[in-house]
Amino acid sequence: MGHDDSTHLLHRLDRRMYRDGRPGRPARLMNRLTALAASAGLSPRRLVTLEVSGRRTGRVRSLPVVVADHEGERFLVSMLGEDVNWVRNVRAADGRAVLRHGRRAAVRLEEVEVGARAPVLRRYLALAPGARPHLRLDRRAPLEEFERIADRIPVFRIHPDTANG
Known part of the structure; x- marks a missing residue:
């Protein structure tokens, strides 16, 4: 099996773990383990745990996310x-959240307008191979292809939350 064949198989498996845009049981377990490793700082620096209050329950929800850097700023992308x-x-919490990678950092997540998302999306795909099957774009695709999907993929700029830090 060549590189393209194995990559295609992994992408199909990853899409299956997130049927209907929701993580199934294996994906939830993998996310829980990845979040624990990221929170403890045992993962690459770009992999962090996002903690945000649930909009209905108020309970803190945690999940692993990849931080994309672009032009000196940091971003979260919803794959x-x-x-x-x-x-x-995040929207219900007015962007207030915590990022964990060994230590906690209170942040405010500001949604990026659609017209400014494409370069961040391309950078994100370069850093987050697990997102590629969901966005269904090659990480080297022309910027115009990322512009076509930008209205469907939320992107948030990360700011320190000095008021809650």
């Missing part, structure tokens, strides 16, 4: 698009 709980929770 599964608009219809995911963490995006809804």
Whole structure:
């Protein structure tokens, strides 16, 4: 099996773990373990745990996310698009959240306007191979292809939250 064949198989498996844009049982378990490693600082620096209050329960929800750096700023991207709980929770919390990678950092997540998302999305795909099957773009695709999907993929700029830090 060549590189392209094995990559295609992994992408199909990853899409299957997130049927209908929701993580299934294996994906939830993998996310829990990855979040624990990221929180403890045992993962690459770009992999962190996002903690945000649930909009209905108020309970803190945690999940692993990849931080994309672009032009000196840091961003979070929703690889599964608009219809995911963490995006809804961040919006309901007025962008207030915590990022953990060995230590806690209070942050404010500011949604990036659609017209400015494409270069961040391309950078994100370069850093997050697990997101590639969901966005269904090559990380080296022209910027125009990223512009076509930008309205469906939320991107948040990370700011320190000095008021809650």
